[in-house]
Amino acid sequence: MKKIEIACFNLESALVAAISNADRIEFCADAHLGGTTPKKEDIKTLISNSDKELMIMIRPRGGDFNYTDDEFELMKNDILTLKSLKIDGFVFGILKENNEIDLERNQILVELAKPLKCAFHRAFDRTSDLENSLEQVINLGFKTILTSGLSSNVNEGKHNLKKLVELAGNRIEIMPGGGLRSSNLKEIHSITNANYFHSSALVDDSGISNLEEINQLKTLIN
Numbered sequence: 001m002k003k004i005e006i007a008c009f010n011l012e013s014a015l016v017a018a019i020s021n022a023d024r025i026e027f028c029a030d031a032h033l034g035g036t037t038p039k040k041e042d043i044k045t046l047i048s049n050s051d052k053e054l055m056i057m058i059r060p061r062g063g064d065f066n067y068t069d070d071e072f073e074l075m076k077n078d079i080l081t082l083k084s085l086k087i088d089g090f091v092f093g094i095l096k097e098n099n100e101i102d103l104e105r106n107q108i109l110v111e112l113a114k115p116l117k118c119a120f121h122r123a124f125d126r127t128s129d130l131e132n133s134l135e136q137v138i139n140l141g142f143k144t145i146l147t148s149g150l151s152s153n154v155n156e157g158k159h160n161l162k163k164l165v166e167l168a169g170n171r172i173e174i175m176p177g178g179g180l181r182s183s184n185l186k187e188i189h190s191i192t193n194a195n196y197f198h199s200s201a202l203v204d205d206s207g208i209s210n211l212e213e214i215n216q217l218k219t220l221i222n
Helices: 011-018 040-048 069-082 103-113 122-126 130-140 154-168 185-192 211-221
Strands: 003-008 024-027 053-057 089-092 117-120 144-147 173-176 196-199
Touching: 003 011, 003 211, 011 024, 011 040, 011 211, 024 040, 040 053, 040 069, 069 089, 069 103, 089 103, 103 117, 103 130, 122 144, 130 154, 144 154, 154 173, 154 185, 173 185, 185 196, 185 211, 196 211
Parallel strands: 003 024, 003 196, 024 053, 053 089, 089 117, 117 144, 144 173, 173 196
Antiparallel strands: none
């Protein structure tokens, strides 16, 4: 069974996703920043209104993915604070100044998150060596990579996504995301043969995920 994760940048979207046919929710805040860590109270509200698998974004700010020592401490504290809630895992990614994967810092966060699982988000698309970056993320113990195939969206990165799925095998989930909608899902699915797909399901400028779009995504994928 192919699956759909919905990226929700506000509580309203997450509550829509909670009553949809989606398989998983990625919850974050600040869509205009590309996603940051949501408020603990919003997470609690969502948990009390949803039985879906829930992944929480750990990101202290927008911009690049090379964080100061203080920002890194904040990320560690957020994981320790939030892992006691009824959630399934965390979504994050830390890069060095040269946009290569920061092995040491990511490893620390993966260990802190245990026994919860971790997904490496689209910081992956800032790296340059697809194969090397894939192996590094696998070795760090991440369970999923959210990626547009080292491109700005899934349409541009579809052939890299296909390659990533093939290289990954069953070692890690490659989850195409970034500009994915019901209008292009079938093509991306047929090219990549991925099992999990990621969309914000936004169809207008309301900033709120659309219930019909979410259910259409799930219908199309199966």
